[in-house]
């Protein structure tokens with residue numbers, strides 16, 4: 001049996017049992033956590049992604065920018081299994097072919113995705129939201145009735161600290177500010193310790209101070225894992241001080257530091273000098 005076949009078998013097993021195995025399957029020996037190669041996605045003949053190739057090194061924080069409709073969200077949809085490409089390859093490390101896995105399987109193998117709209121459980125406390133994320137295999141009420149192990153309790157407190165909500169632990173999620181809700185949702189993803197975190201427009205609607213703290217949070221999360229951030233707020237992108245990929249009409253237009261892409265003639269023409 002090939003490594004890939006055994007990987008697929010493991011991934012098809014019970015989620016709770018398999019999560020430790022997934023970590024072993026993820027082969028990062030080449031230092032690359034995500035391969036997107038020659039990916040094309042068509043909607044009624046329109047190419048939302050057009051022969052797109054992109055590589056994310058293990059532990060890197062990467063920003064993806066591009067005008068409305070450039071294909072940024074579609075790219076995240078492809079990585080997370082929500083949209084299937086017409087052509088191309090998408091690998092998580094060396095052996096895990098993401099195109100062979102379902103959306104829930106991809107979440108379980110360690111790819112966390114944060115959507116723009118926070119979807120925390122407002123009538124529950126911050127702590128309970130994290131508790132639910134930890135025991136996501138059960139119903140809400142069954143989860144809250146099952147006692148946490150010491151280890152799980154410690155893990156929740158560790159995440160509370162990371163997202164800066166230790167003091168709000170017992171507060172209802174519904175009473176949090178917009179920014180705090182976004183951090184809680186990131187925390188709910190961190191509970192299962194994803195190796196790749198995808199974040200789509202995290203600072204939309206945030207105050208300047210919340211935006212600044214979000215930059216600090218995302219920077220602190222990289223290293224141990226890779227983080228891909230899509231954002232329109234250029235000041236925020238600059239503050240992340242990370243490599244930038246510019247998408248245009250479903251392809252990579254430029255890649256480099258923020259200074260490099262802002263000085264790139266093609267980028268100036270189609271994006272930064274244009275509508276934005």
Ligand SMILES: Nc1ncnc2c1ncn2[C@@H]1O[C@H](COP(=O)(O)OP(=O)(O)OP(=O)(O)O)[C@@H](O)[C@H]1O
Pocket residue numbers: 043047048066067068069070071072073074075
């Ligand atoms: N399910 C779909 N059916 C048809 N067209 C779609 C679908 N999803 C996306 N598109 C189109 O594909 C293109 C890329 O959309 P996408 O949402 O990926 O852009 P984006 O870069 O995330 O833009 P924004 O910055 O506005 O969020 C757009 O023209 C969009 O209208």
Ligand SMILES: [Mg+2]
Pocket residue numbers: 072073074
């Ligand atoms: Mg989008």
